[in-house]
Amino acid sequence: MAEYVHASGGPLFHIGRYVLMIKRSFAKPERAAMYWKETLVQMNNIGVGSLVIILLISFFIGAVSAVQFAYNLSQSMVPMYYVGFVVKESMILELAPTVSCLILGGKIGSNLASELGTMRLTEQIDALEIMGVNTISYLIGPKLAASVTMIPLLVVISAITGIWGGLLAGSMSGYVSGADYLQGVLMSFKAYNIFVMMVKSVVFGFVLTSVSCYQGFYAHGSAIEIGKASTRAVVLSCVMVLFADLILTWLLLR
Amino acid sequence: MIEVKDVRKVFGTQEVLKGISAVFETGKNNLIIGKSGSGKTVLLKCIVGLLTPTDGHVLFDEKDYVAMNIDQKNEIRRELGMLFQGGALFDSLTVEQNVRFPLDMFTHMPLSEKRDRVNEVLKRVNLVNANHKFPSQISGGMQKRTGIARAIVMNPKYLFCDEPNSGLDPQTSIVVDELIMEITQEYNITTITNTHDMNSVIANGDKIIFLHEGNKHWEGDKYSLFESDNKELIDFIFASDFLKEARDARFNKLKNKV
Ligand SMILES: Nc1ncnc2c1ncn2[C@@H]1O[C@H](COP(=O)(O)OP(=O)(O)OP(=O)(O)O)[C@@H](O)[C@H]1O
Numbered sequence A: 001m002a003e004y005v006h007a008s009g010g011p012l013f014h015i016g017r018y019v020l021m022i023k024r025s026f027a028k029p030e031r032a033a034m035y036w037k038e039t040l041v042q043m044n045n046i047g048v049g050s051l052v053i054i055l056l057i058s059f060f061i062g063a064v065s066a067v068q069f070a071y072n073l074s075q076s077m078v079p080m081y082y083v084g085f086v087v088k089e090s091m092i093l094e095l096a097p098t099v100s101c102l103i104l105g106g107k108i109g110s111n112l113a114s115e116l117g118t119m120r121l122t123e124q125i126d127a128l129e130i131m132g133v134n135t136i137s138y139l140i141g142p143k144l145a146a147s148v149t150m151i152p153l154l155v156v157i158s159a160i161t162g163i164w165g166g167l168l169a170g171s172m173s174g175y176v177s178g179a180d181y182l183q184g185v186l187m188s189f190k191a192y193n194i195f196v197m198m199v200k201s202v203v204f205g206f207v208l209t210s211v212s213c214y215q216g217f218y219a220h221g222s223a224i225e226i227g228k229a230s231t232r233a234v235v236l237s238c239v240m241v242l243f244a245d246l247i248l249t250w251l252l253l254r
Numbered sequence B: 001m002i003e004v005k006d007v008r009k010v011f012g013t014q015e016v017l018k019g020i021s022a023v024f025e026t027g028k029n030n031l032i033i034g035k036s037g038s039g040k041t042v043l044l045k046c047i048v049g050l051l052t053p054t055d056g057h058v059l060f061d062e063k064d065y066v067a068m069n070i071d072q073k074n075e076i077r078r079e080l081g082m083l084f085q086g087g088a089l090f091d092s093l094t095v096e097q098n099v100r101f102p103l104d105m106f107t108h109m110p111l112s113e114k115r116d117r118v119n120e121v122l123k124r125v126n127l128v129n130a131n132h133k134f135p136s137q138i139s140g141g142m143q144k145r146t147g148i149a150r151a152i153v154m155n156p157k158y159l160f161c162d163e164p165n166s167g168l169d170p171q172t173s174i175v176v177d178e179l180i181m182e183i184t185q186e187y188n189i190t191t192i193t194n195t196h197d198m199n200s201v202i203a204n205g206d207k208i209i210f211l212h213e214g215n216k217h218w219e220g221d222k223y224s225l226f227e228s229d230n231k232e233l234i235d236f237i238f239a240s241d242f243l244k245e246a247r248d249a250r251f252n253k254l255k256n257k258v
């Protein structure tokens, strides 16, 4: 495995090495307690560390969607409580999972890639390897575990914040009263859409974390490479999240 | 005892190691010397398994390490300590946590026992009162010593040091060298050290292997070192013209006496 660190090749090489990495990140831990401790650290970094930015962005997205949609409705015959309905639907189905994960792709992606890249270039990963630690499962497993639990939670928070932001902006701008908005939010509530949101957020979380870890873990060269690896991590996570979004939407909403 | 047999390593089109065979003895500090780029680090990494040799064998007490699967390798690795050129300390952990890491990962000792063991090895490397500092808060020499402490905390049978005294002042450098020497003899470890520091070669060279452009060019000890007429070795030892002149002057003096 060590051998493949310094290698490079075409897309097929990277896909193969990526798949192997994923497979090995599920290897049995040497010491469950150490892995658990590391997972908690990562849950804190990924979850708590991203809370503020998710709150901020979701609030504004919800608010802007509400005002924009209300503006469009105001020139039509459609009742105003539809604003609540539309903001809820778009937050749950698309905006909360996708936009949050694009933001997280930037934040978590660059963090993970530069953390692992630094560990690689300062030989910390080699030091673990020499001790007989399964480096992939110890370094990447807990990050994946933390992501697929914390990111769905963040996405739920994002959806709630966005809907609430819409309520606030809608009523403050005078387009739609709080009561009407809430009536729209509660209208034709589909549990399936929540399911779609959760599936998306688990998949996106997994994709952006594994892609970023891959970039950092296999970084090689000089210190400049860490910067390049984290840029690649961000760009690639975002593209892969969008790609996964398209596929999942096709598969789940037919 | 560690034995390498005909180890070759090729990167792309560059043949970095061209078939090296050598024996590294137990209880001795075996030195690999050679100028920058001669392949010392690559050889060391091939021995510990961070790189896989293109050809050849690495035997740890007769067992073929290259042919082992990852689980068997991990067994050997638990008996192996390595000091990296840059220290390679985990920078999110304190000195104490760094040294304790292998114990946390691989032993079932209770915490108090682990703490005792950590303090014991930290004392052994003369590093007290730094337990709760982070690697970024201690000096290069202290980082090296923390690295040694972490490498020996599991009582390894094999110890590897890549340039243990690069970046250290001459005095600290001697302290680190002596430490490695003492530990090697005290616990009867097979130690392999990469170096291009002549002071440390002269002080510790029980067994020396000289690499030149990927070949083993010479082998011996610190006494035979200066009698050798191997041209590349002489160029390496007496790197500066000043040293060469000093040597020739002394040589002429000796000749005149005869
Ligand atoms: N991963 C790698 N990929 C390609 N070439 C490599 C790799 N590692 C080392 N080399 C090449 O192998 C040669 C030997 O490098 P090595 O690091 O072993 O030298 P060294 O003897 O340790 O030098 P120094 O004293 O400067 O540490 C160099 O020419 C280097 O370019």
Ligand SMILES: [Mg+2]
Binding pocket: B040, B041, B042, B162, B163, B194
């Ligand atoms: Mg080197």
